[in-house]
Amino acid sequence: MNTRLLDIVFNGVWKNNAGLVQLLGMCPVLAISTNVVNGASLGIATAVVMASSNATAAALRNLIPYEIRIPVFILIIAALVTIIDLALNAFLHPLYLVLGIFVPLIVTNCLVLARIEAFAAKNGVISSAVDGAAMGGGLVLVLSVLGGVRELLGTGALFNGIELVIPGAHPIHLLPHDYPGFLLAILPPGAFIVLGCLVAARNWSDARKAARVRPQPIRPAAELNA
Amino acid sequence: MTSLNSPYLRQANSVTQVMGEVLLALLPGVIVYVYIFGIGVLIQILLATLTALVCEAGMLKIRSKPLGLYLGDLSAVVTAWLIALAFPPIGPWWLVVAGTALAIVVAKHLYGGLGQNPFNPAMAAYAAMIVSFPALMSQWPGAGQLGGAAQAALIFGGERIADAITGATPLDALRTGLHAPNAQLIELMRSQAFGAFGGRGWEWVSVGFLIGGLYLLARRIITWHVPLAFAGGLVLIAAIAHLLAPLRYPDALFELTAGAAMLGAFFILTDPVSGAATPRGKLIYAGGAAILTWIIRHFGGYPDGVAFATLLMNLCVPLIDMKTQPPVFGHKKD
Numbered sequence: 001m002n003t004r005l006l007d008i009v010f011n012g013v014w015k016n017n018a019g020l021v022q023l024l025g026m027c028p029v030l031a032i033s034t035n036v037v038n039g040a041s042l043g044i045a046t047a048v049v050m051a052s053s054n055a056t057a058a059a060l061r062n063l064i065p066y067e068i069r070i071p072v073f074i075l076i077i078a079a080l081v082t083i084i085d086l087a088l089n090a091f092l093h094p095l096y097l098v099l100g101i102f103v104p105l106i107v108t109n110c111l112v113l114a115r116i117e118a119f120a121a122k123n124g125v126i127s128s129a130v131d132g133a134a135m136g137g138g139l140v141l142v143l144s145v146l147g148g149v150r151e152l153l154g155t156g157a158l159f160n161g162i163e164l165v166i167p168g169a170h171p172i173h174l175l176p177h178d179y180p181g182f183l184l185a186i187l188p189p190g191a192f193i194v195l196g197c198l199v200a201a202r203n204w205s206d207a208r209k210a211a212r213v214r215p216q217p218i219r220p221a222a223e224l225n226a
Numbered sequence: 227m228t229s230l231n232s233p234y235l236r237q238a239n240s241v242t243q244v245m246g247e248v249l250l251a252l253l254p255g256v257i258v259y260v261y262i263f264g265i266g267v268l269i270q271i272l273l274a275t276l277t278a279l280v281c282e283a284g285m286l287k288i289r290s291k292p293l294g295l296y297l298g299d300l301s302a303v304v305t306a307w308l309i310a311l312a313f314p315p316i317g318p319w320w321l322v323v324a325g326t327a328l329a330i331v332v333a334k335h336l337y338g339g340l341g342q343n344p345f346n347p348a349m350a351a352y353a354a355m356i357v358s359f360p361a362l363m364s365q366w367p368g369a370g371q372l373g374g375a376a377q378a379a380l381i382f383g384g385e386r387i388a389d390a391i392t393g394a395t396p397l398d399a400l401r402t403g404l405h406a407p408n409a410q411l412i413e414l415m416r417s418q419a420f421g422a423f424g425g426r427g428w429e430w431v432s433v434g435f436l437i438g439g440l441y442l443l444a445r446r447i448i449t450w451h452v453p454l455a456f457a458g459g460l461v462l463i464a465a466i467a468h469l470l471a472p473l474r475y476p477d478a479l480f481e482l483t484a485g486a487a488m489l490g491a492f493f494i495l496t497d498p499v500s501g502a503a504t505p506r507g508k509l510i511y512a513g514g515a516a517i518l519t520w521i522i523r524h525f526g527g528y529p530d531g532v533a534f535a536t537l538l539m540n541l542c543v544p545l546i547d548m549k550t551q552p553p554v555f556g557h558k559k560d
Contacts, residue, residue, distance in 0.1 A: 180359060180362070181358075182324075182358050183357060183358040183359070184354050184357050185358075187357065189357075193332070200336075
């Protein structure tokens with residue numbers, strides 16, 4: 001049982017990573033990843049929704065008629081997103097203003113519905129919750145790295161806007177203060193270029209791993225006879 | 227020379243030779259440019275060439291390609307020269323270095339190297355840098371305004387006080403001038419940014435590039451389609467606009483000699499990799515680029531439109547080439 005849960009976690013975070021392999025939910029990935037704080041916040045919000053909606057859908061999976069499952073799933077997701085939306089508004093209001101429409105839009109994120117349809121509708125509550133959390137965790141990872149690279153290139157600092165989440169905290173300036181800022185990285189094209197590079201890096205690491213474990217080719221019979 | 231084996235009619239063109247001819251053809255324009263605008267141009271060319279060769283060597287090493295074969299083909303040097311000519315001559319050193327590195331590493335090698343890149347690397351670099359650093363990328367010295375030492379000081383660090391050191395380029399002067407109320411194009415054209423025909427100083431640089439381009443045509447490195455369609459398209463649309471609203475739009479000669487129009491017509495749009503390949507396709511490709519250039523110049527947010535027009539038309543090249551395939555000899559046109 002435990003190895004199965006570990007498999008699910010590995011599958012969600014790395015093997016079928018939402019951002020880098022499935023390329024699902026690209027709208028928030030590209031639009032909100034202008035810095036680590038925004039990216040990670042929206043990623044965590046999505047992960048919480050995914051874990052809870054997966055668990056709810058799995059618990060109700062035998063009660064939901066097959067023909068109308070999609071509207072029911074969407075209603076479950078929408079209810080949970082509303083909770084997150086109101087909670088963010090109440091407790092992290094400045095961040096809520098920055099994330100804006102992208103929090104309510106988690107409802108329409110195809111990744112959330114895809115995991116319910118592909119996993120939670122066929123599996124138990126615990127493994128579904130783990131799957132949602134792991135997939136969401138993978139998304140948080142991608143959004144954080146993407147946001148980090150973009151803001152570092154674009155502004156020379158990391159954790160811009162951290163004061164929205166932790167009052168009194170300051171961004172870390174990694175590059176000298178007269179760094180001019182490569183604006184393209186912050187603009188939409190930067191999101192596509194950096195994401196493309198991340199996908200390429202992941203594929204490259206997979207290809208290297210595959211090359212290492214490839215078994216020795218069996219020598220042809222003719223060579224053995226000779 | 228005779229050859230015993232077919233094909234008997236051979237073109238002795240290697241990539242190295244073609245690129246060498248292109249560099250040679252750039253020289254008249256470069257010489258005039260340096261003569262009028264100062265030594266900064268040469269420093270930029272040097273910086274860009276060095277960066278291009280280092281990046282090319284690094285990427286070839288990473289991709290385990292033969293270093294000597296590809297490094298010696300001069301294509302990286304051509305890209306570097308085009309970048310240096312498109313970038314402002316008094317830009318800080320890191321601007322041209324970062325631009326060239328971006329062109330070679332991202333726009334060329336990440337797409338598969340020479341022959342595979344869908345976008346003109348030099349223009350991709352220019353677009354990336356002008357989007358990122360719009361202020362630095364539009365600081366040009368006025369013709370003969372700054373001495374060599376002052377330019378070198380500006381390139382290698384030093385305080386930049388924009389208004390004191392730069393003169394508006396003709397296209398910039400036109401753009402800001404026309405925004406003023408009661409702007410009169412004719413009076414504007416008498417201001418110091420403008421010369422005998424076209425922008426002051428710029429007209430002669432353009433003539434230099436024209437001479438180089440005609441040399442390329444004579445040597446059959448490029449065909450007539452792209453330069454003619456680009457220049458013709460630009461003249462046509464500019465002439466129509468000038469006829470309809472002479473107070474708002476400058477004449478065709480100004481459009482042809484301003485900015486990077488001549489460089490674009492002969493050296494940028496003719497790039498055999500990112501440009502269209504079929505004869506009819508070349509006409510559509512360059513004509514489209516001319517119209518886009520004019521539109522971006524007059525209605526866009528950036529002063530010159532050649533770079534963005536080139537990139538946009540680069541995107542259309544696969545479609546253009548597919549739709550303009552000439553019929554195979556002996557087959558009917560369909």
